[in-house]
Amino acid sequence: MDHVDHLIEEVIAREGGFVDHPNDKGGPTRWGITQKVARRHGYMGDMDELPRSIAAAIYKRSYWHAPEFDQVERTAPKLAAELFDTGVNMGTDAAIAFLQRALNALNRNGRDFDDIAVDRKIGPATLRALEAFVRRRGSLAEDVLIKAIDALQGAHYVRLAESRPTQEAFLYGWLTNRIG
Missing domain, CATH: 1.10.533 (Death Domain, Fas)
Incomplete structure (x- = not known):
């Protein structure tokens, strides 16, 4: 398992399943992925059914590669x-x-x-x-x-x-x- 895959698994475990707290500006969220983010990545289903694999792909693409944290990892992995x-x-x-x-x-x-x-x-x-x-x-x-x-x-x-x-x-x- 890649370093980033391990980080994604940790985030998904910490964020948990489906939540929709009335005070959370993010609205309906599953695996830590908000509905707005899921929609931006093409997922149009019910948020309480967002597949873990789609959440992981979003994390890898938008929260690791896009901001170039993979470049930071070369010098400073922690x-x-x-x-x-x-x-x-x-x-x-x-x-x-x-x-x-x-x-x-x-x-x-x-x-x-x-x-x-x-x-x-x-x-x-x-x-x-x-x-x-x-x-x-x-x-x-x-x-x-x-x-x-x-x-x-x-x-x-x-x-x-x-x-x-x-x-x-x-x-x-x-x-x-x-x-x-």
Whole structure:
């Protein structure tokens, strides 16, 4: 089983089967795939019948290859796994922005590598910055980036619960299952 296939199985197990919580903006969801995402990928059936195989294919295509987390994996496999999980829960754009913000904040005022645009895309500049950070900081580099991403993600969840009281129903689960 590929690394990404293992990550997908973990997400599907964590997300569970069919849910349709009244406070969840995603609406009807199965295996963590919202109805909107399923429709965008051509699935028109009842969400409570979405096949696991279709969910897995959506995860691989849209949450691994499309945002280019497979490119991150070449340098930092644990970080790629974190970005994938964050992307599934918050959107891949948010996950990439967290990475880019963290890299900029950790470049020691440009001494280790130049700041990069927070453009929410994994491109050559982001990959070069990541490679430079890992080369400069060594074996702990991935763990530090994961902590930074977790911190940004956790702060986002708390702000979301504070600004939208209906989201408080999900805060405990987000912090339990998505951080750390």
